[in-house]
Amino acid sequence: xxxxxxxxxxxxxxxxxxxxxxxxxxxxxxxxxxxxxxxxxxxxxxxxxxxxxxxxxxxxxxxxxxxxxxxxxxxxxxxxxxxxxxxxxxxxxxxxxxxxxxxxxxxxxxxxxxxxxxxxxxxxxxxxxxxxxxxxxxxxxxxxxxxxxxxxxxxxxxxxxxxxxxxxxxxxxxxxxxxxxxxxxxxxxxxxxxxxxxxxxxxxxxxxxxxxxxxxxxxxxxxxxxxxxxxxxxxxxxxxxxxxxxxxxxxxxxxxxxxxxxxxxxxxxxxxxxxxxxxxxxxxxxxxxxxxxxxxxxxxxxxxxxxxxxxxxxxxxxxxxxxxxxxxxxxxxxxxxxxxxxxxxxxxxxxxxxxxxxxxxxxxxxxxxxxxxxx
Amino acid sequence: xxxxxxxxxxxxxxxxxxxxxxxxxxxxxxxxxxxxxxxxxxxxxxxxxxxxxxxxxxxxxxxxxxxxxxxxxxxxxxxxxxxxxxxxxxxxxxxxxxxxxxxxxxxxxxxxxxxxxxxxxxxxxxxxxxxxxxxxxxxxxxxxxxxxxxxxxxxxxxxxxxxxxxxxxxxxxxxxxxxxxxxxxxxxxxxxxxxxxxxxxxxxxxxxxxxxxxxxxxxxxxxxxxxxxxxxxxxxxxxxxxxxxxxxxxxxxxxxxxxxxxxxxxxxxxxxxxxxxxxxxxxxxxxxxxxxxxxxxxxxxxxxxxxxxxxxxxxxxxxxxxxxxxxxxxxxxxxxxxxxxxxxxxxxxxxxxxxxxxxxxxxxxxxxxxxxxxx
Numbered sequence: 001x002x003x004x005x006x007x008x009x010x011x012x013x014x015x016x017x018x019x020x021x022x023x024x025x026x027x028x029x030x031x032x033x034x035x036x037x038x039x040x041x042x043x044x045x046x047x048x049x050x051x052x053x054x055x056x057x058x059x060x061x062x063x064x065x066x067x068x069x070x071x072x073x074x075x076x077x078x079x080x081x082x083x084x085x086x087x088x089x090x091x092x093x094x095x096x097x098x099x100x101x102x103x104x105x106x107x108x109x110x111x112x113x114x115x116x117x118x119x120x121x122x123x124x125x126x127x128x129x130x131x132x133x134x135x136x137x138x139x140x141x142x143x144x145x146x147x148x149x150x151x152x153x154x155x156x157x158x159x160x161x162x163x164x165x166x167x168x169x170x171x172x173x174x175x176x177x178x179x180x181x182x183x184x185x186x187x188x189x190x191x192x193x194x195x196x197x198x199x200x201x202x203x204x205x206x207x208x209x210x211x212x213x214x215x216x217x218x219x220x221x222x223x224x225x226x227x228x229x230x231x232x233x234x235x236x237x238x239x240x241x242x243x244x245x246x247x248x249x250x251x252x253x254x255x256x257x258x259x260x261x262x263x264x265x266x267x268x269x270x271x272x273x274x275x276x277x278x279x280x281x282x283x284x285x286x287x288x289x290x291x292x293x294x295x296x297x298x299x300x301x302x303x304x305x306x307x308x309x310x311x312x313x314x315x316x317x318x319x320x321x322x323x324x325x326x327x328x329x330x331x332x333x334x335x336x337x338x339x340x341x342x343x344x345x346x347x348x349x350x351x352x353x354x355x356x357x358x359x360x361x362x363x364x365x366x367x368x369x370x371x372x373x374x375x
Numbered sequence: 376x377x378x379x380x381x382x383x384x385x386x387x388x389x390x391x392x393x394x395x396x397x398x399x400x401x402x403x404x405x406x407x408x409x410x411x412x413x414x415x416x417x418x419x420x421x422x423x424x425x426x427x428x429x430x431x432x433x434x435x436x437x438x439x440x441x442x443x444x445x446x447x448x449x450x451x452x453x454x455x456x457x458x459x460x461x462x463x464x465x466x467x468x469x470x471x472x473x474x475x476x477x478x479x480x481x482x483x484x485x486x487x488x489x490x491x492x493x494x495x496x497x498x499x500x501x502x503x504x505x506x507x508x509x510x511x512x513x514x515x516x517x518x519x520x521x522x523x524x525x526x527x528x529x530x531x532x533x534x535x536x537x538x539x540x541x542x543x544x545x546x547x548x549x550x551x552x553x554x555x556x557x558x559x560x561x562x563x564x565x566x567x568x569x570x571x572x573x574x575x576x577x578x579x580x581x582x583x584x585x586x587x588x589x590x591x592x593x594x595x596x597x598x599x600x601x602x603x604x605x606x607x608x609x610x611x612x613x614x615x616x617x618x619x620x621x622x623x624x625x626x627x628x629x630x631x632x633x634x635x636x637x638x639x640x641x642x643x644x645x646x647x648x649x650x651x652x653x654x655x656x657x658x659x660x661x662x663x664x665x666x667x668x669x670x671x672x673x674x675x676x677x678x679x680x681x682x683x684x685x686x687x688x689x690x691x692x693x694x695x696x697x698x699x700x701x702x703x704x705x706x707x708x709x710x711x712x713x714x715x716x717x718x719x720x721x722x723x724x725x726x727x728x729x730x731x732x733x734x735x736x737x738x739x740x741x742x743x744x745x746x747x748x749x750x
Contacts, residue, residue, distance in 0.1 A: 051559065061557060158748050171719060172547035172554075179547075179737035182436060182744075184426065342730070344546060344723035354715070362554035369557075373533050373745075 039112035040069030047357035106371035126153035135165035141239035162363035258314030414487035415444030422732035481746035498528035510540035516614035537738035633689030
């Protein structure tokens with residue numbers, strides 16, 4: 001929320017500009033696009049389904065028709081006016097592309113899961129000309145061969161592939177990096193606070209709370225994964241930096257990852273131990289670092305950083321008045337620097353069901369738009 | 376430039392993530408797209424021409440082939456390896472669409488001028504399927520009928536129409552608003568500092584400089600139009616707000632415009648008077664406002680603001696520690712608030728030949744990409 005309050009001046013001399021209607025006039029009945037949602041009953045999936053009818057507000061855009069929903073156990077089939085729900089069988093997912101193609105209409109599959117293996121299906125769908133839209137990071141941050149195969153399939157199939165919600169949810173990070181790459185401009189540096197969870201934990205640490213309590217607080221607010229050690233590992237942040245680097249055309253850069261607590265320590269914890277209890281062991285060490293930094297008017301936070309040569313994800317000290325200090329809640333901040341020393345700074349909510357579902361819907365409408373303008 | 380300095384921690388425990396190659400592998404020889412640039416010898420136009428070869432760095436993208444350049448007096452024709460420069464004749468511009476269509480290849484016309492009448496040609500080009508890319512605000516901020524006609528022609532001709540550089544140059548403002556509109560989300564408020572010139576002038580005013588000297592300084596640095604009264608009129612800022620509102624699906628909102636000095640006063644100045652000299656008359660009035668604001672720890676700046684109901688462009692007082700206070704040089708800042716009170720903040724260089732040319736090139740590559748994936 002901006003804190004700017006605006007006062008009108010005392011000597012008004014108004015001239016009026018008139019904006020105009022315009023967006024709301026359809027030229028021709030737009031075609032329909034069939035949509036299948038994987039993970040339709042999850043948080044993002046159900047928020048997406050709830051938003052699907054909003055797109056009818058913009059009649060120049062193609063209509064979106066939900067045809068299938070697939071979750072871990074159930075298979076939702078939407079016919080013309082009829083809805084049929086059945087148990088999922090082994091062919092449900094593997095036959096999805098063929099079923100959509102049989103409809104003869106342009107189609108988009110939305111992967112609303114965080115499943116690590118589902119992206120292996122993307123190449124097959126894309127090659128067949130089916131669009132893929134997803135907030136799932138795994139296809140874009142993992143195995144380089146899978147990533148290459150996904151990108152090539154999208155080009156071969158001339159199929160839209162949109163994954164802007166993988167970094168910063170609704171913030172225009174991926175698009176900005178893609179535009180720079182297409183214009184032949186390589187970022188000189190990228191600095192990114194892209195974990196709302198870790199920003200929250202470090203803001204609490206700086207306020208004097210012990211690590212274990214800061215993590216407990218984040219878990220209590222629903223900011224963490226079921227096991228907070230997953231957040232503290234920094235792997236999610238590293239995935240986002242890999243996606244940003246690939247998008248910027250800097251795929252050859254290796255990313256170093258330093259977790260908040262050592263991986264070896266976390267791995268050695270007995271299975272039945274309470275994570276928060278175990279973390280007390282790390283309270284004193286972090287307390288000392290925080291106090292030491294404060295003496296220099298500095299604070300610790302958790303950043304992804306590419307400095308033009310190397311890329312690193314981990315805890316860092318920043319000046320107390322840095323824009324990267326004290327980020328609250330789901331706040332993300334991404335700064336993309338040019339060789340001329342100028343930076344595009346993007347700041348806003350980078351996580352949360354609502355902003356993610358809105359970003360996925362925008363990606364979906366964009367994909368549908370591309371598929372229908374093709375013909 | 377971000378001011379964050381990053382210190383590495385003392386107990387590194389690195390794991391390495393490997394990004395991968397991927398963007399640089401062409402699947403098939405991409406098609407070529409013919410490009411005509413109007414205003415090719417102007418600042419943005421020549422910077423664009425200098426950048427055109429950079430796009431060859433990304434071989435999965437279509438090649439861009441400059442075919443024509445047109446300025447006020449000359450006509451540049453680029454054949455296969457041959458360049459022919461001749462005087463412009465009355466048919467040069469009106470025959471442009473037909474000449475491009477005769478080539479039989481996908482084509483894009485880039486309008487690098489700030490000409491108010493040129494956009495009247497866009498509908499004819501777009502209807503014929505020729506893409507239009509431009510940083511020229513006039514087609515999108517002026518006559519509602521022309522605007523509607525341009526948007527409809529783009530849909531009818533299925534032709535790409537990209538004008539992201541009209542607001543904030545390379546900042547992702549237009550795209551962010553378009554994505555929200557497509558997802559059915561209306562911004563609850565927009566606050567925008569989109570005149571580097573006026574931000575600079577007001578920063579100097581707050582530092583104690585008289586208005587006339589602040590404007591002289593901005594002119595000296597090349598930040599102003601030939602006549603600085605054009606900047607002080609706020610019309611350019613109002614145009615940008617109209618574009619943002621239309622993009623957000625808020626075309627019905629009227630924009631009130633208050634200039635820095637009254638229009639009637641400016642219009643009554645004798646033709647031969649020096650603008651800076653004349654502005655001295657306004658120094659005392661602005662000095663008084665600045666001092667009065669400072670007593671309340673506030674500063675004046677010049678903003679475009681939509682508050683959910685009304686839209687206004689003009690001088691405003693903001694808190695001294697507001698992010699909108701003290702913007703320097705070409706710095707723009709745009710804040711798009713949601714109904715939930717969250718804001719997407721975008722900050723960075725919003726003017727200048729380099730960032731504008733880069734944004735126009737990104738728009739051009741995007742248009743070429745759309746035209747070639749159609750076939």
